[in-house]
Amino acid sequence: MIAHTKNILMLSWEYPPHIVGGLARHVHALSLELSKLDNEIHVVTAKPSNSSDYEKQEGIHIHRVAPLNEEDPDFLAWIGGLNLAIIEESLSISRHISFDVVHTHDWLTGPAGGFLSKMLGIPLIATIHGTEFGRNKGVFTNLQQFVFSKEKELCRSAEEIIVCSDFMKDEVLRLLDVTSDRVSVIANGTAIEEVNISKLVIEELFPFLKDRKVVFSIGRMVKEKGFATIIEAANLLKQEAPELSFVIAGNGPLLETYRRKVWEMGLQDSVQFIGFISEEVRQALLKRADIAVFASGYEPFGLAAAEALAAGVPTILSRTGGMQGLIEDGKTGFHMEPGDEKDLAQKILWIQQNHSLAHHMAKSGQKGITEKFSWEHNAKATDTLYSRSITTFAQKEGIR
Incomplete structure (x- = not known):
């Protein structure tokens, strides 16, 4: 029996006030609504300058980490260092909090999500917000090939995959070698x-x-x-x-x-x-x-x-x-x-x-x-998916 209250480890490379694109606002809105459903949300994210390492805002626990190689000008090396820092911080939190699910957003925090899923023995949920192939109308450069491979790797390791539209589901099924039963369409909300x-x-x-x-x-x-x-x-x-x-x-x-x-x-x-x-x-x-x-x-x-x-x-x-x-x-x-x-x-x-x-x-x-479209609906559907994945993961792993 799964308790209604779940402890969610949420991974995202951006989160307010560090906003690069729509991903930060998506993760914030989702986390806020999930917390209203009596879930405890711990977001682990990159630490912009002049921000605190930890704070609790609107019921959400926010843990900010600096990449181990914070000044590295190579973006891929910087992302690698961020994943290592996220892993270290998440394992530290897990000494006091028993997490039920790790939820990562896009490939950028995928390696940390996959590692933590195995280490903590909990299901990995991945939201795919876009694909490298789709953004570039193909995969042409070494960098694009690397990102594309990481997207595939994330989808292989995830228990369930969330996308925002039928269009995105078709793209993920076509490009990232996953079966339809593992992909759920949960539309974004609007917070206007x-x-x-x-x-x-x-x-x-x-x-x-x-x-x-x-x-x-x-x-x-x-x-x-x-x-x-x-x-x-x-x-x-x-x-x-x-x-x-x-x-x-x-x-x-x-x-x-x-x-x-x-x-x-x-x-x-x-x-x-x-x-x-x-x-x-x-x-x-x-x-x-x-x-x-x-x-x-x-x-x-x-x-x-x-x-x-x-x-x-x-x-x-x-x-x-x-x-x-x-x-x-x-x-x-x-x-x-x-x-x-x-x-x-x-x-x-x-x-x-x-x-x-x-x-x-x-x-x-x-x-x-x-x-x-509402974030309340999005969060309820996501919460239901969490419960389902916890049950199926436990059955697969033989957990009683």
């Missing part, structure tokens, strides 16, 4: 109620937004997010719709490349790459946005797009991956063809010229997204 209570006046932080129509996007600054397409669309619209201000938030390796491109094209008055933003600023920008755009070429779910829809913002998103299922084209939002700046520009212009109808569509999109 905070937008409605944001008190920040965004023009005080970004004065250039005064009297402008805001086109907002956010994501990690990598090629597959499609920010180059947004820049090209802004260039097409600079004469016809000079009132538009494109505000693009997020950090990543291509941030300075995109900023240079904006200057080279003479778009510095209409396109702003503002870098990393806090949750408060993100909420305020969603509240202020007239249009939201997500032009990704690869997107397993589209958490940022779902939250823009949940905020009631007229939203344009790529017809790709799991994200395309968030809307009904022309009724609750707009699809665009990935990489097609002309298509995107036309959709933006239509929303501008048909404000009332676009607002009505956005309200329909808001209703649909909040009914379909």
Whole structure:
């Protein structure tokens, strides 16, 4: 008999305030809801500068560790050192806490998850948020081959695998050599109620937004997010719709490349790459946005797009991956063809010229997204999966 209260060891290379992409916010929202279900959650994650080694926030135990080779410029070596530090910290915690499950997110903490599963005799749950093959439309370099092999290794060692969409399940089954019975689709949630209570006046932080129509996007600054397409669309619209201000938030390796491109094209008055933003600023920008755009070429779910829809913002998103299922084209939002700046520009212009109808569509999109996706539902489904995996793992291992 499994006690209702479970002790969960949650591994993630990023966790607030260390936010690189959507993974940190996913793990935070999931952990928060799981703790409300009377589970004890211990998150072990990387330690950014000026943060504490341990704290308890919102009922969640957060343990932060520095990689053993913290200053190593080689990312793979740094990740290896992080996994070793996560293992050391987790084993230390396990001297006082008897864990029931270890849950790791993507390949980056997969080696630690696999080792801890064996050492502690508990099932490993793996959430696959995306694949190296999908992000790059193939596996071409030595680095990509390495990551791809680690994804396969993680899937082989996991008792159960969680993905966020049917699209992602198909991709995992096709690429990572797993059987369908081990893969569960548990959709992401949206946590947008905070937008409605944001008190920040965004023009005080970004004065250039005064009297402008805001086109907002956010994501990690990598090629597959499609920010180059947004820049090209802004260039097409600079004469016809000079009132538009494109505000693009997020950090990543291509941030300075995109900023240079904006200057080279003479778009510095209409396109702003503002870098990393806090949750408060993100909420305020969603509240202020007239249009939201997500032009990704690869997107397993589209958490940022779902939250823009949940905020009631007229939203344009790529017809790709799991994200395309968030809307009904022309009724609750707009699809665009990935990489097609002309298509995107036309959709933006239509929303501008048909404000009332676009607002009505956005309200329909808001209703649909909040009914379909919630972190409460995600956590309940995950909790049920934990219980099932504990039982099957015990049976396989002959544990009584």
